[in-house]
Amino acid sequence: MQTMQEGQAGADAARRGIAVSVQGLGKSYGARQVLRGIDLTLAAGEFVAVVGRSGCGKSTLLRLIAALETPAAGAVRFGDGTALPETRVMFQDSRLLPWKNVADNVALGLSRHVDVRPVLQQVGLEDRAHDWPSVLSGGQRQRVALARALVHDPQLLLLDEPLGALDALTRIEMQQVIERLWRSRGFTALLVTHDVQEAVALADRVVLIEDGEISMDCRIDLPRPRSRGNPLFAKLEEDILSRVLQPA
Numbered sequence: 001m002q003t004m005q006e007g008q009a010g011a012d013a014a015r016r017g018i019a020v021s022v023q024g025l026g027k028s029y030g031a032r033q034v035l036r037g038i039d040l041t042l043a044a045g046e047f048v049a050v051v052g053r054s055g056c057g058k059s060t061l062l063r064l065i066a067a068l069e070t071p072a073a074g075a076v077r078f079g080d081g082t083a084l085p086e087t088r089v090m091f092q093d094s095r096l097l098p099w100k101n102v103a104d105n106v107a108l109g110l111s112r113h114v115d116v117r118p119v120l121q122q123v124g125l126e127d128r129a130h131d132w133p134s135v136l137s138g139g140q141r142q143r144v145a146l147a148r149a150l151v152h153d154p155q156l157l158l159l160d161e162p163l164g165a166l167d168a169l170t171r172i173e174m175q176q177v178i179e180r181l182w183r184s185r186g187f188t189a190l191l192v193t194h195d196v197q198e199a200v201a202l203a204d205r206v207v208l209i210e211d212g213e214i215s216m217d218c219r220i221d222l223p224r225p226r227s228r229g230n231p232l233f234a235k236l237e238e239d240i241l242s243r244v245l246q247p248a
């Protein structure tokens with residue numbers, strides 16, 4: 001049963017995320033066309049995962065949405081198109097500065113003083129604020145990277161294989177942290193992953209890129225938080241995986 005507090009959080013959350021509309025997006029590197037005619041819409045606050053074989057263009061799509069690359073064709077539009085959203089990107093590598101402690105890494109790029117203790121507490125690192133990145137585990141470093149993104153209260157969080165280097169257990173723990181914070185904060189999320197199970201665990205929709213185009217867009221109608229033991233979970237995972245592996 002939903003409590004009133006959770007209902008209110010849900011209402012606030014729905015206001016934070018921003019809709020994303022990708023229209024006719026194309027990208028080439030030299031003579032190699034990586035993406036063509038990509039149409040994709042993310043509703044405000046929606047969690048969408050992008051899967052596909054290595055080299056199919058998942059990260060390129062994410063970088064185009066992040067404006068880290070320029071498209072050869074098409075456009076990306078946010079919300080009503082009047083302003084650029086607060087967007088943050090999290091990569092596989094935490095990209096922490098080794099000469100700054102955890103709190104200073106999280107505060108990096110903030111134009112005003114912000115108390116980073118609440119966000120550190122949200123990622124479970126409240127007691128590590130003064131530690132150097134070198135003494136943290138890979139999972140803890142990714143928690144710092146997540147805190148560094150969230151301290152900006154993003155409307156759009158782009159996740160490029162953020163858990164790709166973690167062991168299986170740490171990975172599941174981090175998926176739970178990301179899902180919990182996405183649900184409470186309500187940002188729109190786009191996750192690039194090669195892990196179909198991760199996509200089914202987290203996403204409202206799983207999108208497959210093949211031959212530079214979107215070849216599948218599958219809604220995941222499972223209650224949250226999701227249990228990997230649920231037969232419907234296993235069936236969806238198997239169906240999507242066999243679709244990904246289907247010979248072109």
Ligand SMILES: Nc1ncnc2c1ncn2[C@@H]1O[C@H](COP(=O)(O)OP(=O)(O)OP(=O)(O)O)[C@@H](O)[C@H]1O
Pocket residue numbers: 029034052053054055056057058059060061194
């Ligand atoms: N800066 C670049 N210059 C030239 N080619 C590039 C560049 N970036 C990506 N590519 C090429 O574009 C294609 C798509 O790359 P991209 O990184 O988007 O794939 P991906 O699906 O994310 O792969 P992976 O799952 O292995 O990370 C690949 O063939 C890659 O070699």
